[in-house]
Amino acid sequence: MTSVVAQAHFIFGLRTGVRNNLCFFDEQSVVFPCGNSCVCYNSVQRCQRFIPGSEKSQGMRALAISANRRYLAVSECGEKATITVFDLQHEQGRKRKVLTAGDMLVEEFVCMAFSPDSKYLIGQTGGPEWMLIFWLWEKQKVLATVKTGNSNNSVTQVSFNPYNNMQLCVSGTGVFKLFRYSEGALKQSSFPKVESINFLCHTWMTEERVIAGTDTGRLLVFESGDLRREINMASKAVQEQPDSNSLHRQVELKKIIDTDVDEGPNVPRITAILSYSKGFACSLGSGTVCLFEKNEEDSYRRSKDIRIPPDPYSNELTPAECQEIDTMCISPAEETLAISTDRGQLYSFSLSSLEINKEEHIHFEFLSQPFHSKSITGLSVCIRKPLVATSSLDHSVRIWNYDTKVLELYKEFQEEAYSVALHPTGLFILVGFSDKLRLMNLLIDDIRTFKEFTVRGCRECAFSHGGHMFAAVNGNVIHIYSVTYFENILNLKGHNGKIRGIEWSLDDSRLVSCGMDGAVYEWNTQTGKRESESVLKSCSYTDVAFSSDCKTILAVGTDLTLKEIQDCQVLREVPADEVAHTAVAVSHSGRVVFTGTSSGTIRAIKYPLPIQKEWIMYQAHCGPITKMVITFDDQFLFTVSEDGCLLMWKVIDKDGRGLKSSRQIIHTEEILVTKSDLEEKTQNMLELKMRLEELQMENEYQLRLKDMSYNEKMKELSEKFTQQIESLKTTQQIMKTEMEKQEREHQKSSAELTVKNSKDLKDLELSYSQKLIVEHERYQDLQQKNLRMQEDYEKQLKDAEERKVQSLQELTQRYEARLQEKTQLLVQCQEEAQQQSREFKEIIKQVEEDEERKIHDIQIKYEKKLHTEKEINTNLKGETGLMTQKFYSLQRQIDDRCTDINKLKQERQRLLGLIRSLESDIEDLKRQISGHEKTSQDKDKTISGLKKKNQELEKLKFVLDFQLNDLKKQTEPQQDDIAEKKERIHQLEEELVQIDQSNTQLKLAVSDLRLKLRTRDKEMHKEMQKVKDLETHLQRLKADLHNCVGFIQEPRKLKDSVQMIYARYVPQTDGAEKSSVDEDIQRAFGRHRDHLERTVTSLKTRLAKSAEEHEKVYVKIMKENVSLITEINELRKELRLVRTQVKDYKAQLATFKKSNKSRPNSENGPKKETKHEDAE
Structure with a gap:
């Protein structure tokens, strides 16, 4: 095993195609999937915590966070789909439980949800089963299952009622169902007719009300599972009053269902909806979130629209604000709203600043950084600055700072960027496009081209370590250029297939290359000759690297091995266990070799290479790794993949300390600025200074005028206030005299009242003492009467008991005699009943036989009718389904054609230039074709002549x-x-x-x-x-x-x-001398x-x-x-x-x-x- 390990440090990117792929953990942290892990990102401290996925997983499908923000559920697809519940309060995201569907063969869980008390979990399986499974997840116990959809009606979202742990909601295409868990089963509690409506999302507003969004941009309100009304998106104030007449309500509901099919193609879709204390938020079309506030019991008001901002550096045909919103979430204190889009971007907005901000157009801000939206093709680091450059098929080139975890620069181009190389100084960048290879300056706020080379489709390029040369690949040829003179010094030819990897030696005297033809060549960059070669036609190499001492070459390819090559011979081979290596990087200390695989994992292998299979494997990306590189000081490893993510690893030893490097690098802070930009800025500064001086003069003059006017006003106000003070003093003296008079009168009246009250009290005491004496005498009389009554009732009770005993004895004797009589009668009746039952059974058999014949005939008759009706119904359903599918496909086609037309209009201008340049090539080709046609005609003539001659050979x-x-x-x-x-x-x-x-x-x-x-x-x-x-x-x-x-x-x-x-x-x-x-x-x-x-x-x-x-x-x-x-x-x-x-x-x-x-x-x-x- 290796003494050097890699630890995931930071990642730039977002994994799309995962349901509910953004959740708030607390006010400052969010959880989202990236690569093959879930990331907990703190936006204030700019740090990340990783929760790795399972090794045998084929990809994540959905996330769900509990109501108490403690547990995270992650569903992963595979041969047997699983749901893993993690404890987020644990530092490493400790795995709590792994849930499965039991005996059912389930490939994926499409969506999930926790109950409000976080004890239960529901998971919706995918097709063709579409089963909803209800777990008591802490005990890994399946409580109930129910079928919710079919092949035509897929489910997109499931949720718990936030006020009831036992009530669930399921929505999808033609599906909107409420279930209740009772008596060990999930029972459907509502049956609305919504077969023609495609629901994309829903949210609970109250204990009985659910609002759902459709693919035609409509908000439908359900109460107790029944469709009640529709919220009008166009109006600012939305009144929702129940209809008085049930017949009128049915007509309105029919209109709602019918209009869903008749909507136009340009109607925006509602892909996400979220409820909060003040109302709810929903996405309306691409790049827009609408906030609705609750006014009264049944009314909502559309208060604000928040949009994704346009990208000033973008050259794309579809702008940034046209992104579709996948997921919305809100922080626990409802301070921040965050969203994720279908292009892998994260945005946030502060809801606390909503009341202060009175602008018409409110925009989101990036939650972290702008990420790549497509596969990353190029990766490069420099020596003098902490910068990483990436190029992608999304037409962008991005420069990241790995010290500050910030995107320093990025620019989008018209063509796809295939490769990228940073100059060792970090001031220049080389980018390979489909038409040309461009050398660019990294300015303070722009990436500007200053030299172009005619190298088409450059998939690999690299600067030398000294920075005085660079190598660029064109198909199977390597061109070496001088950075100072921009001249083509050498052309290295020898590969028969496309070149997939190149690397310079430390002293820049040699260059190693590998290709799809199975060849690894070592070139002398001074003479252009091959110093060594290793050819294995059965292997197509994907990447190559020098060892730390540049004596051996390490190469990886499609034969599932890591090879070490020296002097045209393979010294060692390390097999890869059914997974192909796609990239390789060697540490400068020579202690470890890192390889990337086609499954997205990373392996750390000890160097010198071991004989046995010994490595440490890390879960990294969800797609094949395209490039990987180690920084010059061996502190960080960078990997990129086809999933569009850039992953930053910290290279440490087993004690957790960073590697000690003999190379001490001092990062520079210098930047490039063009002279014209500087002159413009200085000119602007001079103009602004002049303007500032003028404004200061104007302000001073106006301040003087204002001082004069305010002084006058102050004098007027002081006079007014002095007059008011004097008038108030006089009124105060008058009030004092009146108060003294009132106090005297109050004292007199209070003395009189005390005398009166004392007299009344004495009279009341005398009267109540007399009444008490009378009542006491009455009480004694009543007590004597009570004693007498008790004695009488006791005597009566004794007599009643004696009577009761006698009557009971008499009744028992009577009823015993009656019982004997009844038993005899019962025996007789039983015998008669048996005989009657036999007779009745025979009669029933005969009647049943007759009735069965009649029923059978009627059943056959009606089954035939039913069969014909079902056939007609299925035909009609098929026709309606086909028509709806055709309609939706036509709508999509129209949308696609509209976007295609816009794209084609813009591409037309670009292609016109290409057409002009290609016309000359076509003319040349036509000439060649005409020459070939003449030769082919001559050949045909000669062939026919020869055939004739062959027949006459014997004679001639x-x-x-x-x-x-x-x-x-x-x-x-x-x-x-x-x-x-x-x-x-x-x-x-x-x-x-x-x-x-x-x-x-x-x-x-x-x-x-x-x-x-x-x-x-x-x-x-x-x-x-x-x-x-x-x-x-x-x-x-x-x-x-x-x-x-x-x-x-x-x-x-x-x-x-x-x-x-x-x-x-x-x-x-x-002056005169000077002028002359x-x-x-x-x-x-x-x-x-x-x-x-x-x-x-x-x-x-x-x-x-x-x-x-x-x-x-x-x-x-x-x-x-x-x-x-x-x-x-x-x-x-x-x-x-x-x-x-x-x-x-x-x-x-x-x-x-x-x-x-x-x-x-x-x-x-x-x-x-x-x-x-x-x-x-």
Whole structure:
């Protein structure tokens, strides 16, 4: 096992195609699937926690988070689908339980949901079963199952009632059902007729109300499982009142169901819906989320629309705001709304700022960073900066900073980017496109092209470690260019198939390459020769790398092995266990080799390579790994895949510490800025400074005016308030006197009341004492009466008991006698009943037989009718299904055609240029085709002639010998002509070399003239800069004069300011001398300029004449060359024809000789043949 391991550190990307692929864990953290793992991302701290998927999984299908935000359920498909429940409060996301469908063979769970108390879990299986399974998940116990759909009615979402653990909702295409768990089974509690409606999502609003969204952009309200009404999306205030008349309501519901089929093709789909405390949010078409707020008991108001912002750097035909929203989720405190889209992007919006923000157009923001939406094709790192570059089939190139986990730069292009390479300094980037290879500058806010190379479809490119060269692959050829001169230094040819991987050695003296032809070549970059080679035609290599000491080569391919090659021999092979390696990377310390596989896993193998299968495997991506690279200091490993994700691994030892590297790299912070951009910015800054000074002056003037006006207002207000204070003081004194009077009166009235109340109290006490005495006497009398009554009732009870005993004895005797009589009667009745039952059974049998015959006849009759009706019904259903399918397919086709038309219109302009360039190629090809047709016609004629000659061979046997001799004599002068023509071509080539030398001399003269022109341009630029400086000088003088106007009423200040202006702008030297000197300089400059212009025009005319003469000579030589080549080609054709004819004649002679030998009577034949042979 290896002493070095890799730990997943950070990932850029989102896995699409997973149901409910975004959930909030807390206010700052979200959970989403990426690669073959689930990621818990903290947006404030910018850190991630990984929950890896299972090893034998074929992919995730759905996520679900519990109501208490503690448990996460992940469904994975395979031979037997599973649902794994993780504990999110545990640091590593501890696995709690693994749930299966029991004995049922289920390939996938389409969607899931936790109950409100997080004890139960429901999972919806896929087709063809479409079973809903209800678990008590902590005990892994299946409580109930029920079939919810079929092949025509698929299910897209399941959910629990948030107010009831035992009630569920299921929705899909033509499916909307409510189930209740009772008595150990799931029972359907509603049967709405919604076969024609395609439900995409739903949410619970109250204990009985569910709102569902359809693919035609409609919101339907269900109450207690029945379809009640539709929310009008166009209106801002939505009133939902129940209908008074049931008949009217049925008509309205029929309209709702019918209109779902009649909707137009451009109606936006509602793909996600979410309820919260204030109302609900739903997606309306592509890139838009509508917020609905609850006003009263049954009304909703459409309050705000939040849109995905347009991408300013995008060149795509379909803009960023046209993304379809897959999932919506809201944070536990309802502060943040987050969404995921079908292009693998994550956005968020702060709901707390919704009331403050009063703008019409509100936009989402990226939750993390803008990710790739398609397969990543290229990956590269640099040395001097912590940057990673990726290229993708989504037409974009992105530059990531792995220290800050931020996307530094990205740009989208018209063509797909196949490969990418970062310069070691991190200031330049090389990108391979379908038409060209472009070298670009990495500016502060842009990726700008400054050189293009004619290398088409470059799938691999790489800078040398020194940065002075780069290699680019074009099919089976490697081109090496100089970075300083941009010249093609070498072309490395030798591969027979496409090249899939290249790498430079550390000293840049060698280059290793591998291809689909099964060859691994080591090239010398100085001479262009092959130093070593290893060819294995049964293996198609996918990637190659040097070892840390550059002595051996490591290669991976389709033969499921990792090979170590040295001196044209394979030293070691490590088998891969049924999974092909697709990429390889070697650490610079030489301790570990990392390989990527076609299943998306990563393997860390100890180096030197072990004899046995020893490695550590990590779950990484959900698609084949396309590229992988290790940073120069061995701290990080980067992997990219066809799933569009960039995964960053921390390379550590087994103790958890980073690898110690002898290479200490200090990252630079310098960036490239063009001179024109800098000049524009400085000019803008100067203009803004001037504007700022003007605004300051204006503001000061207005502040003075405002101070004056406010001072006046303050005086007025102070006077008013002093008057009010005085009036209030007088009113206060009056109120005090009135209060004193009222207090005196209150004291008098309170004293009188106390006297009255004391008298009343004494009277009441006397009256109540007399009443108490009377009541006490009454109580004693009643008590004596009660005692007497008790004694009487006790005597009566005793008498009643004695009577009861006597009556019971008498009754028992009577009933015993009656019982004996009844038993005898019962026996008789039983015998009679048995006889009657026998008789009745016989009668019933006869009646049943008669009735069965009648029923059978009626059943046959009605079964025939039912069969015919069912056939008619199935035919009609099939026709309606076909019509609906045709309608939906036509709608989709119309949408696709509309988008295609827009795309084609935009692509038309791009293709016109290609068509023009290709027209010339077509003309050349047509000429070639016409030549080929002529040759094919000649061949057909010769074939027909030969067939005729074959029939007459026996007659023309002796004539053929003479023809052969004649043909040999004819070919001899033709060969002499060919030799003469070759000598003529050699002479013409020498003349061409002389012309090329004269051409190069002319080019050197032109380059000298261009250098002179550049110097003149620089001088002109300096003069323009002087003019700009004078203009700014003038503007400042105007501004200072404008400031002087403010002191026009104050002479002293005006004089001081004028003196200041004079001292600042008037120079102390003698002005007359300076002006005269300037005039002399200008005259000399003018004369020099005129002289140079004349020389330039004369040189241009000379150059044009020499170019014309050169072209005429070149055209003449080319014409002669063409005529000579055509003559040579014709002579070669004639030679081939003659040779083929000679061979045919020889073969015919041989066959003829054999036939003559076989004849016994022909004696002269052999003698003649020998003569002919001698003649030959």
